[in-house]
Amino acid sequence: MSFxxxxxxxxxxxxxxxxxxxxxxxxxxPIVEGIFTPRTLSNFNGHDDPKIFMAVKGTVYDVSAGRSFxxxxxxxxxxxxxxxxxxxxxxxxxxxxxxDDLTPQDKEALDGWEEHFQKKYPVVGKLVPGN
Amino acid sequence: xWKLVASVVLVLxxxxxxxxxxxxxxxxxxxxxxxxxxxxxPTRKEDETAIYRNNQTPHGLPLTTGLxxxxxxxxxNGNLRDVWSVIMSKKNINNLTFLNQGIETIVDIYTxxxxxxxxxxxxxxxxxxxxxxxxxxxxxxxxxxxxACFVNGLTIHNFNHLPRSTPKDIDLMIIPESELxxxxxxxxxxxxxxxxxxxxxFKQSNLINWSILGDLFETKLEKYEYxxxxxxxxxxxxxxxxxxxxxxxxxxxxxxxIAATTKELPLGHELNNQxxxxxxxxxxxxxxxxxxxxxxxxxxxxxxxxxxxSIFKPDLIGKYSITILAxxxxxxxxxxxxxxxxxxxxxxxxxxxxxxAQYLLGKxxxxxxxxxxxxxxxxxxxIDQLNEKNQQISIPxxxxxxxxxxxxxxxxxxxxGVIGPILSTNFYDYRIFTNPKLKNRGTSSLSLELKLFxxxxxxxxxxNGELCIRGFIIGKPSDHEDLINAIQRGxxxxxxxxxxxxxxxxxxxxxxxxxx
Numbered sequence: 001m002s003f004x005x006x007x008x009x010x011x012x013x014x015x016x017x018x019x020x021x022x023x024x025x026x027x028x029x030p031i032v033e034g035i036f037t038p039r040t041l042s043n044f045n046g047h048d049d050p051k052i053f054m055a056v057k058g059t060v061y062d063v064s065a066g067r068s069f070x071x072x073x074x075x076x077x078x079x080x081x082x083x084x085x086x087x088x089x090x091x092x093x094x095x096x097x098x099x100d101d102l103t104p105q106d107k108e109a110l111d112g113w114e115e116h117f118q119k120k121y122p123v124v125g126k127l128v129p130g131n
Numbered sequence: 132x133w134k135l136v137a138s139v140v141l142v143l144x145x146x147x148x149x150x151x152x153x154x155x156x157x158x159x160x161x162x163x164x165x166x167x168x169x170x171x172x173p174t175r176k177e178d179e180t181a182i183y184r185n186n187q188t189p190h191g192l193p194l195t196t197g198l199x200x201x202x203x204x205x206x207x208n209g210n211l212r213d214v215w216s217v218i219m220s221k222k223n224i225n226n227l228t229f230l231n232q233g234i235e236t237i238v239d240i241y242t243x244x245x246x247x248x249x250x251x252x253x254x255x256x257x258x259x260x261x262x263x264x265x266x267x268x269x270x271x272x273x274x275x276x277x278x279a280c281f282v283n284g285l286t287i288h289n290f291n292h293l294p295r296s297t298p299k300d301i302d303l304m305i306i307p308e309s310e311l312x313x314x315x316x317x318x319x320x321x322x323x324x325x326x327x328x329x330x331x332x333f334k335q336s337n338l339i340n341w342s343i344l345g346d347l348f349e350t351k352l353e354k355y356e357y358x359x360x361x362x363x364x365x366x367x368x369x370x371x372x373x374x375x376x377x378x379x380x381x382x383x384x385x386x387x388x389i390a391a392t393t394k395e396l397p398l399g400h401e402l403n404n405q406x407x408x409x410x411x412x413x414x415x416x417x418x419x420x421x422x423x424x425x426x427x428x429x430x431x432x433x434x435x436x437x438x439x440x441s442i443f444k445p446d447l448i449g450k451y452s453i454t455i456l457a458x459x460x461x462x463x464x465x466x467x468x469x470x471x472x473x474x475x476x477x478x479x480x481x482x483x484x485x486x487x488a489q490y491l492l493g494k495x496x497x498x499x500x501x502x503x504x505x506x507x508x509x510x511x512x513x514i515d516q517l518n519e520k521n522q523q524i525s526i527p528x529x530x531x532x533x534x535x536x537x538x539x540x541x542x543x544x545x546x547x548g549v550i551g552p553i554l555s556t557n558f559y560d561y562r563i564f565t566n567p568k569l570k571n572r573g574t575s576s577l578s579l580e581l582k583l584f585x586x587x588x589x590x591x592x593x594x595n596g597e598l599c600i601r602g603f604i605i606g607k608p609s610d611h612e613d614l615i616n617a618i619q620r621g622x623x624x625x626x627x628x629x630x631x632x633x634x635x636x637x638x639x640x641x642x643x644x645x646x647x
Contacts, residue, residue, distance in 0.1 A: 012492075014563065031174050032176065034177070122173055124174045
């Protein structure tokens with residue numbers, strides 16, 4: 001009967017957007033800004049989780065907007081989910097790079113990258129040692 | 132027989148499908164646009180929701196901060212002198228009509244400009260920097276004094292009641308004669324008394340009749356001399372004491388609010404010099420200012436009054452060919468949902484048309500076939516969602532008003548201490564929800580961003596909490612104790628410029644705020 005009613009008298013009402021089980025959007029909820037270890041950060045590589053996070057000098061950025069660069073098959077996909085302070089990235093089971101052997105030129109280049117990320121991508125947390 | 136039935140069903144099905152396609156093509160806006168009305172930050176903090184912004188000012192772009200006046204190679208936000216200089220440069224003559232205590236006073240902008248000069252000269256002559264007044268903004272005297280202060284670097288302090296103690300900063304007080312007895316107890320330095328009897332004199336040396344300014348309707352002044360100086364952006368042009376709470380507003384607050392009001396309207400429905408606004412609320416003057424200045428900026432005309440005044444009637448819409456109406460929820464009901472108006476939909480055909488138009492609105496289709504000719508000039512209605520007595524207007528009632536008036540409606544949520552609305556609904560949002568209790572307050576102003584903060588047991592993960600706002604249209608409490616309280620309350624909800632409002636509700640998946 002409800003089909004016939006809907007056929008002849010279609011409803012003009014919109015689904016309740018405040019209902020907890022509302023299906024009107026498929027968007028995931030925003031990430032809570034927080035603390036990441038190299039292991040938890042590694043999940044956000046664009047494969048395991050659609051979001052792409054990267055750390056630079058201990059700060060974690062959400063670079064999902066730059067998916068074409070940092071996402072799977074992108075030219076910088078190896079940095080996704082990692083500490084990208086240095087070209088030679090460390091895997092999640094290795095300790096965090098202390099960055100204590102950088103030359104002045106390296107430091108300058110790294111500061112430039114940090115500034116670029118600060119301007120372009122939202123900060124989502126800090127990278128700390130641990131598992 | 133079966134073939135016939137099958138053919139009929141097929142024809143019905145095809146016609147129904149084609150009709151639904153036709154209806155979809157008639158919608159003002161795609162339903163997807165109504166499902167995602169806010170731009171949401173990708174991250175959030177513990178005990179908070181993400182930060183929500185209007186889609187027109189998404190994250191990564193600045194909020195609306197001003198008028199973007201060209202200054203050499205730079206753009207600046209502007210100030211109230213810039214606003215007045217643009218108003219005075221308009222070629223068409225716009226009128227202002229003041230409806231106060233049953234009396235209509237009509238002046239053109241050049242006469243007003245001349246009157247402003249006279250008030251400013253008087254203030255200068257008596258070394259007045261801050262002028263207080265209880266004359267409401269919708270009175271000629273109140274409006275002239277307010278604009279005179281705005282465009283001459285003075286401060287206007289507007290009171291809705293005379294203060295309990297003498298304010299130290301007031302150099303000149305302007306009051307109606309009816310308030311004189313009480314004002315005398317407050318020992319003001321100088322009082323200008325608005326008297327009906329223009330020849331009346333006073334024994335006290337600090338009392339002067341308003342008529343000393345001369346006949347303010349006599350002369351016209353077409354030019355407003357103005358050359359920008361950076362210091363004109365500073366200072367406090369407006370202070371309002373509403374129910375004994377004092378808030379000061381900067382030039383930045385005003386120009387941000389004016390810019391937000393301007394940009395809020397969609398393409399094809401912008402303000403223009405043919406617009407005539409009828410504006411009337413129950414109390415706070417600050418609700419009037421951004422709309423009045425915005426309409427004047429576009430060369431339009433103003434009719435302003437108090438919605439409680441006996442003269443403030445729906446007939447004014449036809450009388451002044453009003454195109455935009457700005458009123459509170461109760462006045463909107465009084466204007467459009469009164470028994471006399473609804474009686475016109477009693478007949479069978481009119482009743483069907485009325486219901487059909489409401490049904491189509493729910494589908495997102497705005498039609499004209501059931502509107503009343505007496506409101507034919509109207510194109511937009513701003514409705515303050517809560518009046519002084521917290522009386523609200525339901526979503527189905529809003530659609531009834533849309534049908535009757537043939538005007539789009541933007542409903543607004545005001546908050547004390549903020550110029551202009553903090554939230555407003557989409558111009559094209561006519562949705563009716565399956566949950567009839569919902570109170571849709573819309574999305575944030577273009578000059579604000581908002582978030583919810585954890586409140587008592589409400590689940591912040593499900594976007595329930597206390598509304599907090601941050602942006603450029605928020606005034607500053609003048610009282611030191613109120614300021615300290617405001618800072619402390621701000622720190623409780625994450626600091627960084629956030630202001631809690633005490634408004635509890637939920638952010639829907641469509642990006643709109645729904646008040647509990």
